Structures are given as C-alpha cells and as structure tokens.
Amino acid sequence: MDEQVEQVGQTAMGALAREIAGAMNLLRAENQARENTLEWILHNWSDEDCVQILRNCRKAIPEKTGKIVIIDTVLQPGGNDLFDNTGMAMDLMMLTLVRGGKERTKLEWKKILNEGGFVRYNIIQIPALQSIIKAYPPKLATDVLQIQ
Template identity: 55%
Template sequence: MALKCAVELRLADIIHSHNGPIILHQIASGIDSPSPDILYLSRIMRSLVRKKIFSEHCPTDGGETIYELTHVSRWLLHDVELSLAPMVLMQNHPWVVAPWYYLSQCVKEGGIAFKKAHACDVWEFASQNPEFNKLVNDSMACTTKIVMMAILAEYKAGFDCIGSLVDVGGGTGGMISEIVRSHPQIRGIDFDLPHVIATAPLHEGVSHVGGNMFEAIPCADAIFMKFVLHDWDHEDCIKILRNCRKAILEKTGKLIIVDIVLEKDSHDLFDDTRMVFDLMMMAHSSGGKELTELEWKEFLKGGFPGYKITKIPAIPFIIEAYPM
C-alpha cells in the first residue's frame, strides 16, 4: 500500500524532476494537494527507504534529510518508456485485491475467487467495466515492454523464418508490434476479445482482429502466446491448443509460448515471484495455474509432441512447441 501511495502521489517523478536529492518539504510541494500532511509523508518515505525503494542521506552538519531515487524507484516513474507504475496500480486496486480475501473459501469449497468477489470472471468484468479494462490493458502493456527486451535478446533468431505471426491474447498490440519492428518480414496479427481490440492503437505492420480463442484463431505461420495458458484450467487449455494447431498453416510452423515454468530446486532471482504468480492465478484467473515442465509436456503432447524450453533473464520462459 505504501508503494501504491508512492505511485499515486508520483513521489519518484517529483524527485526525478529536481535532477538531484531533495528534502521532504520539496517533495511535499510537488504533490497535487494544497495542504499535504508532512508527517504522513515522512512515515511513508521512511517505510519506502527501509525497503530500498528510495534512499536517504542525513547531513553531518545537522541539516534536513535528503531523498534520492534508487534503481528500484526509477521503475515507478510515469511517462517513461519502461515503467512498472501501471502494474503497481492495477495489482493494488480494490477490484484486484478483493478476490485474495476468498482464497480460504476456495480451499474449503472450490470455485473461482474472482467470481466470489465480483459475481463474474475477470474477462466478463473487464468487458463490462471500461475503467477496469483500461487498468488491465495498461498494466499488461507496461510489463510487455520489459519482458519483450529479454525475449528479443534471447530469442531473436526464433522469429527469423516466420512470415506471419498471430499474438493470441495480444491485448492492445504492444508485444506483436515490437516483434514486427525487429523483424519487419513478419505480418503481425494482434488477436484478442473485441472489447480489448476496440481500444488498440494502430501499429505499423500489425492488423487487429477481434474474436474468441475458444472458437477459432486466425491462421498464420506461427502462433505466439504470452501469459495466456496459465489463466485457464486444463480443459480450456486443451481447447486453445487445438485451435492453435488448426491455425498453423504449415507442418513446419510452431507455437511460441511465453509463460512460467515452475522449478522445484531452482533459486534464481525470479523464483519467488513465479510462486506468487501461481497464487495470483488462484485469485484472478478462471481455474488457471503455473506449470512444471512435466505438466507442460502433458499439456502439449496432443497437438504439439515436440517442444523446447529456453530460460531467459525474466519471469517467464520461452516454450517452443512443434506439431511434428
């Protein structure tokens, strides 16, 4: 909540705008309020300094404490190319926090936590609520830019032989536009639900197609899915994979999945976050979960018997799946 407060008050932006360390009263003067409470602000800053979101320095001459950005707080800046501010706001919004309070009820009786909180699943809620839809789209777009850097660096050659690529669940087209920008030979198709596509901006080399992945997916040389399958239960995943298999034009085509692979004995930088993602699927998805490699193999074997997993310096992995 303190982190959410910092993003809402644009504390990182205020410090950044001064191009150097500033005192508490200078931070307060930049807040959009005629009378900010300095004591509350000091307590918020103290907590965030403790978490190394900001840094503080106390002058030896007894002057006022000064505050600076750290490498972490630079991810909280607004209106910059790479920012996690929209994700912080989305994950800590009351609509998104509410389902977490139903986890114990889900353990006792099953069911979908998001439905228990809002009487519909997350996709229905987004289609009926433009504000929530924007909240989700903005958060997905900001993380897409960050993950895309790792994908293009580690998997660049994987796109070289593709003529057409469908991004299933591609949101407003941020991911597929980055791929096409780096590989202009690709004809990109951004595929998502109609209410999502309705808000998508124009991207050069990318066409937007509205539809339902449970019914049909546009045909292409390859299919791309980032953080899609983990949202759904086993039966729904099989339906999606079958439609992916039908949509791949050639037997030499492939399915490119960007998603989490849980590893029991790994201890890299993102392991804790991957476990939290699994709990987040309990709270927000329609029966989804994060999978181990063995579970991925079981999912894929019906339509994509061949696969290769590539670990990248990011939360997700790249899973290439082949129909032959």
C-alpha cells in the same frame, strides 16, 4: 482516494476483460498463420481450456512449417533464485484471481502440449520470469504415437 482506488480497479478489470475476450477467440479460432504467439495467455486458463486453445492453434498453423511460441512462466519447484520465488507468488495470485488459471511446471506444460497436439517442443529458459516455449506439430506418424 476511494475514487482513485475504484478507477484503478476498473481499469485493471477492463484490461483483464480484454485479455479474456482475446483468449476466448483462441478457444474457437480458425485463423491461418505460420506462427502463433501466446504471451501471458495460457496461465489464465485451466488445463482443459489450454488444451482447447492449443488444439485450435494446431489447426491454424501449417502442418510442416507451423509453430507456436508460448511466452509464459515455467515453475521450477525447489528453485532458489528470484524468478523461482516470483513464479510461485504468481501461481498463488493466479489461483485467487482467475478460475482455473495457474503457473505450470515443465511436466504440466508437457501434458497440455501433448494433449493439444504438440509433442515436439523446446522450453528455453531466459533470465526473466517467463520462459519461451516453441512447439511444433508432429512431423511423422511416430511423433503422434508418443502422445498416447
């Protein structure tokens, strides 16, 4: 039994290590793509690291047609459905497992998206724990002014 527990732990840690290695590449990525998708990535990182990842994604997409799609939890404080309670539990889990990792509210997403260079975004609530966040680079100079 102890061997099985140890094996499961090693497998989980290996998966976490691979995910972290992939996200570390995002911290310094320069890959050109029209769209970048980040699923269950940003909740593993501090706000500062998320801003860096978003800035690198911003550099890697075309100015006029690029976007990023984030699939992650958007906490609803005071919400009362199953997903809201699960999101809060996930937030506690992130606090204990990952240094700086956390689930975020709409306001927290706005802050890191703006600081990461994405002032235009849309949060789409779906009947799941995760939401879909589509973020776009600013179209006009006036969009950039909204960040400040």
